[in-house]
Structure formats: structure tokens, C-alpha cells
Amino acid sequence: xxxxxxxxxxxxxxxxxxxxxxxxxxxxxxxxxxxxxxxxxxxxxxxxxxxxxxxxxxxxxxxxxxxxxxxxxxxxxxxxxxxxxxxxxxxxxxxxxxxxxxxxxxxxxxxxxxxxxxxxxxxxxxxxxxxxxxxxxxxxxxxxxxxxxxxxxxxxxxxxxxxxxxxxxxxxxxxxxxxxxxxxxxxxxxxxxxxxxxxxxxxxxxxxxxxxxxxxxxxxxxxxxxxxxxxxxxxxxxxxxxxxxxxxxxxxxxxxxxxxxxxxxxxxxxxxxxxxxxxxxxxxxxxxxxxxxxxxxxxxxxxxxxxxxxxxxxxxxxxxxxxxxxxxxxxxxxxxxxxxxxxxxxxxxxxxxxxxxxxxxxxxxxxxxxxxxxxxxxxxxxxxxxxxxxxxxxxxxxxxxxxxxxxxxxxxxxxxxxxxxxxxxxxxxxxxxxxxxxxxxxxxxxxxxxxxxxxxx
Numbered sequence: 089x090x091x092x093x094x095x096x097x098x099x100x101x102x103x104x105x106x107x108x109x110x111x112x113x114x115x116x117x118x119x120x121x122x123x124x125x126x127x128x129x130x131x132x133x134x135x136x137x138x139x140x141x142x143x144x145x146x147x148x149x150x151x152x153x154x155x156x157x158x159x160x161x162x163x164x165x166x167x168x169x170x171x172x173x174x175x176x177x178x179x180x181x182x183x184x185x186x187x188x189x190x191x192x193x194x195x196x197x198x199x200x201x202x203x204x205x206x207x208x209x210x211x212x213x214x215x216x217x218x219x220x221x222x223x224x225x226x227x228x229x230x231x232x233x234x235x236x237x238x239x240x241x242x243x244x245x246x247x248x249x250x251x252x253x254x255x256x257x258x259x260x261x262x263x264x265x266x267x268x269x270x271x272x273x274x275x276x277x278x279x280x281x282x283x284x285x286x287x288x289x290x291x292x293x294x295x296x297x298x299x300x301x302x303x304x305x306x307x308x309x310x311x312x313x314x315x316x317x318x319x320x321x322x323x324x325x326x327x328x329x330x331x332x333x334x335x336x337x338x339x340x341x342x343x344x345x346x347x348x349x350x351x352x353x354x355x356x357x358x359x360x361x362x363x364x365x366x367x368x369x370x371x372x373x374x375x376x377x378x379x380x381x382x383x384x385x386x387x388x389x390x391x392x393x394x395x396x397x398x399x400x401x402x403x404x405x406x407x408x409x410x411x412x413x414x415x416x417x418x419x420x421x422x423x424x425x426x427x428x429x430x431x432x433x434x435x436x437x438x439x440x441x442x443x444x445x446x447x448x449x450x451x452x453x454x455x456x457x458x459x460x461x462x463x464x465x466x467x468x469x470x471x472x473x474x475x476x477x478x479x480x481x482x483x484x485x486x487x488x489x490x491x492x493x494x495x496x497x498x499x500x501x502x503x504x505x506x507x508x509x510x511x512x513x514x515x516x517x518x519x520x521x522x523x524x525x526x527x528x529x530x531x532x533x534x535x536x537x538x539x540x541x542x543x544x545x
Contacts, residue, residue, distance in 0.1 A: 099251070099253075099254055102254055103238075103241060103253075103254055103257060106237075106254070106257060106258055106261060107234050107237065107238075107261070110233070110234065110237070110261040110262070110267075111230065111234060113267065113271075114230045114233065114267050114270060114271035115230070115271070117267060117271040117272055118223045118226045118227075118230075118271050118272075119219060119223060120272060120491075120492040120494070121272050121489075121491035121492040121493075122211060122212075122222055122274075123272075123273050123274060123489060123491070125273070125274065125275070126222050126225055126226070126274045127153060127212070127215055127217065127222070128153045128154050129158075129166045129169075129225055129274070130166070130169075130215075130217045130221060130222060130225060131151060131152050131153045131154070132145075132156050132158070132163055132166050132167075133163075133165075133166030133167045133168075133169050133170050133225065134170055134217070134221075135148065135167075136163065136164065136166065136167030136170075137167045137170035137171065137174075141352070142160065142163065142164055142167070142351075142352040143351070143352055143353070143354070144352075144353070144354060145163065145352060146352070146353060146360070146363065146364060146367065147353065147354060147355065147363075155367055156367060157367050157368050158368070159307060159308045159309060159310070159311055159364075159368070160308055160348060160352060161305065161308035161309050162276055162279075162308070162309045162310065165228050165276075165309075166225065168228065169221070169224045169225035169227070169228055170221060170224065172224040172227055172228075173220050173221045173224035176207075176220060176224065177207075177208070177220065180204050180207065183200070184200070184201065184204060187200060206219060207219055207220040207223075208220060225274060226270065226271060226274040228276070228279075229269070229270035229271075229274055229275060229276050229278060229279060230270050230271055232270065232276065232278045232279035232282065233260075233261065233266055233267070233270045233278055234261075235282060236260065236278045236279075236281060236282050236458070237257040237260050237261045238257070239282055239285060239286075240253070240256050240257050240260055240458075240461070240462065241253045241254065241256070241257045243285070243289070243462060244256050244257075244462070244465050247427065247428070247465070247466075248465050248466075252465050256461060256462070256464070256465060259461060260458075260461060263478050263482070264478075264479070264482040265457060265478050265479075265481045265482035265485065266278065268482055268485055268486065269451065269454070269485060272491070272492070273485065273489065275451055276309060276310060277310060277312070277451050277452075277454035277455075278454065278458075279309050279310075280306045280307075280309045280310035280312065280313055280454075280455075281306075281454060281455055281458045282306075283302050283303065283305045283306035283309065283313075284302075284303065284306045284313055284316060284434070284455060285458070285459075285462075286302045287299045287300075287302035287303040287306065287320060288320070288323070288427065288430045288431070288434065289427065290302055291320065291323045291324065291330070291334075291425075291430065292323070292425060292426055292427040292430055293427075296324070296330045296333040296334055296337065297333045297334070297336055297337040297340070298337060299320065299324070299334060299337055300320075300334060300337040300338040300340075300341040301337060301340065301341045301344065303316070303317070303320055304341045304344075304345065308345075311368060311369075312452050312454075312455070313455075315411075315437065315438075315441050316434065316437065316438075316455075318415060318419075319415070319418065319419070319422065319430070319433055319434065319437055321334075322419050322422065323422060323425050323430055326423065326424075326425040327425060330425075349361070373447055374393050374394045374395055374404075374446075374447065375390075375391055375392065375393070375394060375446075375447055376388045376392045376393070376394045376403050376404075376446045376447070377392075377446070377447070377448060378447060378448065378449050378450075379449065379450050379484070379487060379488035380442070380448045380449060380450050380452075380484065381450075381480060381484050381487075381511060381514040381515045381517075381518050382442060382443045382444070382448055382515060382518060382519075383443050383444050383515065383519060384403070384407070384444075384446055384448075385511055385512065385515045386512050386515040386516060386519070388403070390508075394407075394446035394447055403446055404445075404446045404447070407444050407445040407446045408445065410440075410444040410445075411440060411441050411444055411445050414436060414437060414440035414441070414444070415437060417436065417526075418432075418433040418434075418436040418437045418440070419433065421433045421436060421529070421530070422434075428463075428466055431459050431462055431463055432463065432529050434455065434459045435456055435459040435460050435463060435525075435529075436526060436529075438452075438453070438455035438456040438459065439453065439456035439460070439522050439525075440522065442456065443518065443519060443522055449488075450481070450484040450485050450487075450488045451485065453481050453484075454481075456477075457474075457477065457478055457481055460474045460477060460478075460525070461474060461478075463529070467528060467529060469528060470525055470528050470529070473521055473524055473525050473528070474525075476517070476521055477518070477521050477525075480514055480517060480518060480521075483502060483514070484514070486498065486499075487502070487503070487511070
């Protein structure tokens, strides 16, 4: 009994060490590169910070870098980034005063003052934002990484065991795709995934009424979660009692959103949402693929218009038709309504949608990577395919940006003079990986059902 308690403590301490190491490692990467997105987000966050609220944020028509095109919650978090920066500045000034009063600066830690000056210095000559403000914006996705790793740990421990939980958390935190997206790019897909997973946990446990709200929070962070709405509804329909609770939860969620809109906009509810949809989705981007190693990159040249016709149907409609068929198959995989059935369906929908719908960006694959990692605990034989998938996903993100420049040697290897050829080969690899993984998940499901039938007999 005592030995088991010691083992549990050890696993807990190892997880804490892993989290601390991952946090420090990510901090060390934050200033290596700044994507243009961070500067645009800083413009939005600074407006919210200066105005001390989001009221009129989406209606404001004076922007330096671009109009707001992100959902309300993530925009609010951009404002929180500036509050984090304010707190850090206050703490640094307080520490600096302590150092000065105790005469520690000149002889012991002069590097602290140099760091404080650097932290407050402008990052770019043509923008008003300093290093500290831009790094503070990245702290939010970095903390989301740590929370997601903790959620992975909890899920795997709940449904499997503590040893696997630690391995899965380590795989996530140490994999290149996770720290590249958060610490270098500063994107928030991992934060959206947290609430997607919580929504399906709620749906398959005793918190069904919370599932719609948790899913809504995910799309208030990143709208990519919209494609999972049919799966969430399907999971609720599988049980009449749960569907009733789901409807109540949906009504409550709509009420929360209505109150939110009235708090941040002078427009009425309908006008606000019509304008928000226009700002978020009416970007005039009709390319079949955008920096994405998917089906459309394989079969169409760069900047091909997705409205072009094939057999009288546009490429984009073909993508939706294929995605519809994938959803039907995913619903069949999720028909049992338990958590792992939902994860299989979530993986198939997120990966299949990214592969076959047009105008996909590279980061839209994130949900498939996260749900696929969880599935490796139930289907160990797919682990090697997940490793390939996650590595190509990271390479796809790097290909889309080619930063930091210190990694040009990677660029020279994977791109060279045959960028188009290598990208198409990687697209073939991703399509093949999808086919293999779907087959492996189906075979494992059929074996489990057959064994269950034998046991019942």
C-alpha cells in the first residue's frame, strides 16, 4: 500500500518537473521569432487594454494592422496579454527598486537592469510594441500548452494508468509541433482543443448539460471547432435522456452568448453576429490549399481557385461532399457514445476535413493531432503512425513560415530546388497515413466487439 502511494507521488513529481522544464524551454524560444499575426493581435489587445473593455471593439473602424477577425473570447485574451505585461512590469520595477536600495545591482546582478531595459525596448522599428508586450501575448498559449498536457494526463489516468499518462503528457509537451505553435508562432489552437475535449468528456459522463457551453467556448476561441457541432449533436441523440439535457444546455449557452454580445456591442444581437461572420469569414480567399500538405495540394497547382469546376461541381463543393461522407463514417464509429468512440470520430472528422476540404490552413490539423495522441493509449499499434503525423504537421507549420532563420538548414533539406515535388510527396504521405489510421481504428473496434460478443455468449 505504501509502495503504491510512493509510486503515485513519484509520478506526480515527474509530471511537475516535466511541466516546469517545458515552461522554461518555451520561454527560451519566445523571442526567437515573431509572426506577423502576433503584431496584429497586439493591435487588438492594446485597444482592449486601453479602453478597459471590449465594448465597441468590433465596431471600431480605425486599425493600424487589420480589422478584428477573431471570435470574442480570444480577442479578450489578447487584451489580457497586455494586463500580464503590466503585472510583469510592476514586478520588475519593484524588484529593481529592491536591488537598488540594497545596493545589489552594480556588483552582483547588473544583468538584471540590462534585461529590464531590453524587455521594455521596441521589438521592431515600425511597430509601437516592445519585447515584453509581444512575449506576454505568447504566455497565454504557453500556459494553454501546460493545461492541455494536464488534461491529457488526467484523461489517460482516468481511463488507463498513471504511467501512460506521464508518457502522453511528455510526448505532447516535448513534440516539436506543440512548442512551435505556442512559443514561436503564438497561436491558440491548443486552447480551443482543451474545451473540445472537455465538451466530449461532459457528453459522455454526468455533465451533459455543460457540453454545449464547453463546445461554444472552444469556438469563441477558434472557429475551427464549428465542424464538430454535428458530431456533438449526434452523440447527444444516441440517448434520449442526454439529448434533453443537451437541449437545456444549448439554451443556457445561447443565453450566455446573448448577454456577452449585449456587454461588448452597441448593435443588436442579429446585427452583431452578421457583421462578425462577415469580418471572420469574408476574406476573399478561394485557394484550394493554403500552405497545406493535403489532397488539394497534391492534385492542384498553387493559387488554384476552389470555385473552378470538375464534372460541373466546384472543387470546394467536392470537398464538402467528401467531408460529408467522412462525417457519416465517423458517426458510425461514434455510435456507442462512450468517450473513446467519440475520440475516434473526432479524429476522423478533424483529419479528414483538413485533408479534403478546400482553403485549409496547416494549423487546422491540430485537433486530429491531439485526439490521435489520446487514441494511442487505447490503440498502441497506431503510435508510430501518430509520430509520422505529428512530425509532418510540425514540418508543415515550419514550411508555412520558414522561421526562425537559424533553422535554414532544415529548409535547405526539405525544400531545396524541388519544393513542389517534396510538398506533394508529403501530401501523399498524409493521405496514406489517414487511410492506414482509419483502417487500424476500424479493425481494433471490430476485434473488441467480437471479443465482447464471445464473452456474452
